[in-house]
Amino acid sequence: MSDLVTGDAVVLDVSPAQLPIRAAALLVDLAVQAATVIGVLLLVARTATVTDDSLATALTILFIVLVFVGYPVLAETLTRGRSLGKLALGLRVVSEDGGPVMFRQSLFRALAGFVEIYLLTGGPAVISSLLSAKGKRLGDVFAGTMVISERGPRRTAPPPEMPPLLAAWAARIELSRLPEDLIHTARQYLARLPELSPAVQQEMGTRIAAQTAAFVSPPPPPGVPPYAYLSAVLAERRRRHLERLTRRAEARRASAQQVPPYAAPHLAPVHTAAPYTAVSSTAAPAGPHPAVPGPASAGPHPAAVSTGPAGGPRPPA
Known part of the structure; x- marks a missing residue:
């Protein structure tokens, strides 16, 4: 390196x-x-x-x-x-x-x-x-x-931490208009902060913080150092990004649990009519058979006459 x-x-x-x-x-x-x-x-x-x-x-x-x-x-x-x-x-x-x-x-x-x-x-x-x-x-x-x-390994700096005194302010700031190139510049500045001289730290921090403040609202409390301001902005942006990823993952898991990957379609039972069977003259059903209406002039249908216990006709009541 x-x-x-x-x-x-x-x-x-x-x-x-x-x-x-x-x-x-x-x-x-x-x-x-x-x-x-x-x-x-x-x-x-x-x-x-x-x-x-x-x-x-x-x-x-x-x-x-x-x-x-x-x-x-x-x-x-x-x-x-x-x-x-x-x-x-x-x-x-x-x-x-x-x-x-x-x-x-x-x-x-x-x-x-x-x-x-x-x-x-x-x-x-x-x-x-x-x-x-x-x-x-x-x-x-x-x-x-x-x-x-360009394919070699790169050193990755730890993400910036949220200053405790700026946590309440950072929770209500607007970050949607912050450009990616400015975020990268601020991240590089914070990663190399210990290696810079105090004069360069102050000059670069003031300039990058002023550029960032043009896209972030509301302004920070008075007297906040540039490095603390940039750390709070980047830490809050990272926290919101992780929250969005977590919500998306939970939504995907919930939808996967509600809809099974494969479910057999429910088929309604099919009712079929019973086949027609002729009434035998020697064998009668155990219970009373419902009368089938026929023509008025033809008289009672043979199937409407019930039989007694001995097999003979039962007298009408």
Whole structure:
């Protein structure tokens, strides 16, 4: 790990790229450059039949220099420090203060790299990288840059704690308009507060607190130090965020308990009519059979005549 101090005196945690990873990224870039050079040579060989040899040689040298110098300059300028090889391995070229690399710096790096890497077979670049604490080659030293790894581990500072005297005030402040970049700046300031001088602590704290106060209302009580004010704002924001996450998790659990993952549909019972059975003349039902009305002129239906215990007809009452 290494520390970069920005122009605002904010210390950033960065991981300088190690020599093997930079060599692997260089191999990827060399493969791209070699393919481009081969294509250029084939094009020049076809045009050599209509031009003289001196012009063909001059065009070849010009194109080779443009490929090996112009490619890193163009790639790092347009992508803010990431060529194809660096993009594949998670590397980036930055200024010494952590800012994006500029065109002038990329040009210095490319010109120095053409000499120390291609003409001198990489010997000076390897020696300089091994002797530098930040892994700088000669091009980085001349240009004021360094190569960092964006996939390396980062140190995480503990979250800021709520000052007890500001807890009641922080519980009723409005934080919805607070921008993320300002939150990140305040968090970095509080994380590096013990490493800053008292003058820098006061100057930076006052400036960041004034920027934060433009998005937070109501204002804090009078006489609150900047670091305490920022700690209260960040701690309250974190508390509200955790509460929202907790409510969402409880709502999901409650909905999962109320609605089972699979329930068989309830089917109403189907009532079917009993099949028609003819009444036997020898066997009668045990109880009285309901009379089935028939035509008025036809008289009583045979099934309406009940039988006695001996099987004969029962006299009417």
